[in-house]
Each structure stands twice: as structure tokens, then as C-alpha cells.
Amino acid sequence: MPSADTDIVQALRDADLIDTDQPVFQPLAGGVSCDVWKVDTPSGPIVVKRPLPQLRVAAEWTAPVERGVSEVRWLQRARAVDPSIAPKVLAELSVGHAFAMEFLPDCPVxxxxxxxxxxxxxxxxxxxxxxxxxxxxxxxxxxxxxxxxxxxxxxxxxxxxxxxxxxxxxxxxxxxxxxxxxxxxxxxxxxxxxxxxxxxxxxxxxxxxxxxxxxxxxxxxxxxxxxxxxxxxxxxxxxxxxxxxxxxxxxxxxxxxxxxxxxxxxxxxxxxxxxxxxxxxxxxxxxxxxxxxxxxxxxxxxxxxxxxxxxxxxxxxxxxxxxxxxx
Ligand SMILES: Nc1ncnc2c1ncn2[C@@H]1O[C@H](COP(=O)(O)OP(=O)(O)OP(=O)(O)O)[C@@H](O)[C@H]1O
Ligand SMILES: [Mg+2]
The missing domain is CATH 3.90.1200.10 (Aminoglycoside phosphotransferase (APH), C-terminal lobe)
Known part of the structure; x- marks a missing residue:
């Protein structure tokens, strides 16, 4: 795991989501605009998502990382309308507008x-x-x-x-x-x-x-x-x-x-x-x-x-x- 991600590990610990210094981060597919990982925790797998400042597309395209906040708010608002239509947000992390949400098993894209x-x-x-x-x-x-x-x-x-x-x-x-x-x-x-x-x-x-x-x-x-x-x-x-x-x-x-x-x-x-x-x-x-x-x-x-x-x-x-x- 790259050293920059020690911040994320600490933030996950602070949020009481993990209890180890060396969790396994498994990158999930996609990831044009974010780092997205599956992380095993004592209570099961979660997804951690961190917005990137520069999108991974051919043309230069930057975007403020605050969009992570918009995503969290949308997920929470949508669940208030119908809990089945969005994953549950588990924590907003203290670094780079990253957040953790429940991992949905056996749900293909x-x-x-x-x-x-x-x-x-x-x-x-x-x-x-x-x-x-x-x-x-x-x-x-x-x-x-x-x-x-x-x-x-x-x-x-x-x-x-x-x-x-x-x-x-x-x-x-x-x-x-x-x-x-x-x-x-x-x-x-x-x-x-x-x-x-x-x-x-x-x-x-x-x-x-x-x-x-x-x-x-x-x-x-x-x-x-x-x-x-x-x-x-x-x-x-x-x-x-x-x-x-x-x-x-x-x-x-x-x-x-x-x-x-x-x-x-x-x-x-x-x-x-x-x-x-x-x-x-x-x-x-x-x-x-x-x-x-x-x-x-x-x-x-x-x-x-x-x-x-x-x-x-x-x-x-x-x-x-x-x-x-x-x-
Ligand atoms: N809660 C979840 N449960 C299970 N899998 C998930 C979950 N959230 C994301 N994924 C997986 O991770 C992939 C990337 O997630 P997401 O689309 O949020 O990231 P992204 O970087 O914004 O992607 P892109 O910019 O390519 O659309 C999804 O296509 C899906 O396979
Ligand atoms: Mg996507």
C-alpha cells in the first residue's frame, strides 16, 4: 500500500472501523475519478472511496475533491427516500473527503x-x-x-x-x-x-x-x-x-x-x-x-x-x- 494511504488507515481507525495498522486494501474496478477500495474489517468488508484531484481521462480534467461530500449527502438523502436504492454511509473520513460505505456483496455492475x-x-x-x-x-x-x-x-x-x-x-x-x-x-x-x-x-x-x-x-x-x-x-x-x-x-x-x-x-x-x-x-x-x-x-x-x-x-x-x- 502506498505510504500516502497511511492517512486513510488512521482515519479508518479513528472512525472505529478497523483495529489494525495493516488492513488489506483491494482496489475495486472503475476509478476514473476516485480511489475505491474494498477493505476487510472485523465486522465484514466495507468500501472506502477517496476522490482524486485529477481525473484519469485522456483530456486534462481536474475537479475539486469536495465532491466527496456531495456524494455522501446524496447517498444519505436517497436512502431516506428508499433505503434499498443506495449503500449505507458508514463514516466520513477526516482525509481528502474520503468516506466509507457498506460493501454490497454479489451485486454486479x-x-x-x-x-x-x-x-x-x-x-x-x-x-x-x-x-x-x-x-x-x-x-x-x-x-x-x-x-x-x-x-x-x-x-x-x-x-x-x-x-x-x-x-x-x-x-x-x-x-x-x-x-x-x-x-x-x-x-x-x-x-x-x-x-x-x-x-x-x-x-x-x-x-x-x-x-x-x-x-x-x-x-x-x-x-x-x-x-x-x-x-x-x-x-x-x-x-x-x-x-x-x-x-x-x-x-x-x-x-x-x-x-x-x-x-x-x-x-x-x-x-x-x-x-x-x-x-x-x-x-x-x-x-x-x-x-x-x-x-x-x-x-x-x-x-x-x-x-x-x-x-x-x-x-x-x-x-x-x-x-x-x-x-
Ligand atoms: N458499496 C459498494 N459495494 C460494492 N461494490 C462497490 C460499492 N461501491 C463501489 N463499488 C465498486 O467499485 C466500483 C467503482 O466505484 P465508483 O463508481 O463509486 O467509483 P468511481 O471512481 O467514481 O468510478 P468511475 O469514475 O469509474 O465511475 C464500482 O463500479 C463497483 O464495482
Ligand atoms: Mg463509477
Whole structure:
């Protein structure tokens, strides 16, 4: 274990989570933005997560480590809505905004399930339901608005890299992308997770467990729906699998059924506009989908995304009309 981590060991001892100087730290997969370890403790395994100041992506991308606090708060707030949808936070540690949470055994990452061809449309529905539950419980609540005033962080991690960065490369689309970005930043409606993607959802039997909430902000709930649907549509192209489109439809339908804070049509249209922009960002932005390397597949996404940015569709229609191939 590198010597810098002695701080973490001490912090775990201070929190009474471990009673040894030499715990075994087992790195967990992922880790673009954080160090994540499984650590054995006398009362069973836990997860320790510490935000990195510099993200491990190709383009230079720094982010304040205070986002660890946003994540802890989101996990706690989500559990107050429904304890099954987020892991329990065990302690906030005194170093670098690291924290400890319960380790969920036998819970694969949803992305791995999808890539292995295990596509459960009922599970996608549960994801839509879970996201909507957090949005509904936090919509128009001053307490949540005050607890998640993370606009600067959200701008640095989401709006700049996914929207403004792409606008710089694409003169023709820039006005539309600026309008989408400004509208997104202006809306303060509910608690947004900010990184709902299949790689941040664990599969606990039939139930989704959401993790990795570093981008949490009080903002536009349409963002979470758009972000996750973007991932499913990209994978539908990559894997050429119709069931991924069906999963997207099931997720949107379940989410829609949970919208009780505003007119569903308005939200679905905003989500559709955002999805167009995020799809393009995953081909041309700072954080491209790593699996989408085939030029033809990239063009399928790029062409549809460009059209959607200029002429938005509600997200339900967008999903229905999405093409996996040009054939
Ligand atoms: N509570 C948990 N129980 C079991 N496994 C977990 C838990 N939290 C995280 N993991 C595992 O660790 C991986 C990384 O966690 P997480 O997504 O929070 O880190 P990250 O560094 O922010 O990742 P990335 O930036 O790559 O999305 C997850 O994909 C999952 O496999
Ligand atoms: Mg993650």
C-alpha cells in the first residue's frame, strides 16, 4: 500500500472501523475519478472511496475533491427516500473527503450485465422508478435546495465538458448547445444525481442500487433521465441490440409515471434535448464512450445527435425513433 494511504488507515481507525495498522486494501474496478477500495474489517468488508484531484481521462480534467461530500449527502438523502436504492454511509473520513460505505456483496455492475447480454427490461423499469422517486421526494424543497448548492461543481464536471466543450468544436450547433446548457443551469427543481449510468448502478437482485453521486446538485431532474438513456442508446448501437432500446423505453415509461412535480410533457422534452447533446458529447466531448471506436457506429450516433440538437424530440419519441444501424 502506498505510504500516502497511511492517512486513510488512521482515519479508518479513528472512525472505529478497523483495529489494525495493516488492513488489506483491494482496489475495486472503475476509478476514473476516485480511489475505491474494498477493505476487510472485523465486522465484514466495507468500501472506502477517496476522490482524486485529477481525473484519469485522456483530456486534462481536474475537479475539486469536495465532491466527496456531495456524494455522501446524496447517498444519505436517497436512502431516506428508499433505503434499498443506495449503500449505507458508514463514516466520513477526516482525509481528502474520503468516506466509507457498506460493501454490497454479489451485486454486479449493471453495465457488465448488459455487455454480457443479460438484458432485463424489468430492471430498467426499476431504474426509472428509483430515479423518479428521489426527484419526486426532493422536488421544490428548500431544505434539499440548500443542501445541494453544488452548481460550480456541476458546471465543472458536467456542463463544461459535455456541453460547452462540444459547442467549441461545432460552430453550427453552438447556439443550440449554449441554450441547452444555460437552460440546464437555470433550473432548480429537484435533487439530481448527475452520473446515472449503467456503470454506476449495482444489480441487487431485482433492485437497482445507485452509487457514485459526486456530481449531485439541486437542478433539472431531466438531466438524470437523459444521462442514463444516452448510455443505453449508445450501447444499443455498439452491441446492436434491440433489447437495449426496449430497456430505454421501459425506463422512460416508469420514470414518467413518477413525475408528480411538473407537467410530464415539459420534462420529457427537456430530457430529449439534453439527450441529443449528451449523445454528441459521448462521441466528440472530453469523456467519449470508450467502447464506441468503430467509425461507422460513431457516425450513426453523430448524425442522429446533430439532428436532435437542432430539432428536439421528447425523450420517449427520441427513443422510439433511435436507429441502431443505418440499414
Ligand atoms: N458499496 C459498494 N459495494 C460494492 N461494490 C462497490 C460499492 N461501491 C463501489 N463499488 C465498486 O467499485 C466500483 C467503482 O466505484 P465508483 O463508481 O463509486 O467509483 P468511481 O471512481 O467514481 O468510478 P468511475 O469514475 O469509474 O465511475 C464500482 O463500479 C463497483 O464495482
Ligand atoms: Mg463509477
Amino acid at each position: 449493471w453495465k457488465d450485465e448488459l455487455v454480457a447480454g443479460r438484458v432485463d427490461i424489468g430492471f430498467a423499469k426499476q431504474v426509472g422508478r428509483g430515479i423518479a422517486a428521489v426527484h419526486s421526494a426532493t422536488a421544490n424543497r428548500d431544505e434539499d435546495r440548500d443542501a445541494f448548492r453544488n452548481d460550480e461543481m456541476f458546471r465543472a464536471l458536467r456542463v463544461d465538458p459535455f456541453l460547452f466543450y462540444v459547442a467549441e468544436q461545432e460552430a453550427e450547433l453552438a447556439p443550440a448547445l449554449h441554450a441547452i446548457a444555460n437552460d440546464l443551469m437555470a433550473r432548480k427543481i429537484a435533487l439530481v444525481h448527475g452520473d446515472i449510468s449503467p456503470k454506476n448502478i449495482l444489480v441487487s437482485g431485482d433492485d437497482p442500487v445507485f452509487i457514485d453521486a459526486e456530481c449531485a446538485v439541486y437542478g433539472d431532474p431531466a438531466f438524470d433521465l437523459a444521462f442514463c438513456i444516452t448510455h443505453l442508446l449508445l450501447k444499443a448501437v455498439w452491441l446492436d441490440d434491440e433489447r437495449l432500446k426496449q430497456s430505454a423505453t421501459a425506463m422512460v415509461d416508469a420514470y414518467r409515471a413518477g413525475i408528480d412535480w411538473e407537467t410530464p410533457e415539459a420534462l420529457l422534452l427537456r430530457a430529449g434535448r439534453l439527450t441529443g447533446a449528451l449523445l454528441l458529447a459521448r462521441v466528440e466531448g472530453k469523456s467519449p464512450a470508450p467502447y464506441l471506436t468503430d467509425t461507422e457506429q460513431k457516425n450513426i450516433v453523430r448524425e442522429q445527435a446533430r439532428a436532435l440538437i437542432l430539432d428536439a424530440l421528447p425523450i420517449d419519441d427520441l427513443v422510439t425513433q433511435w436507429k441502431r444501424t443505418f440499414a
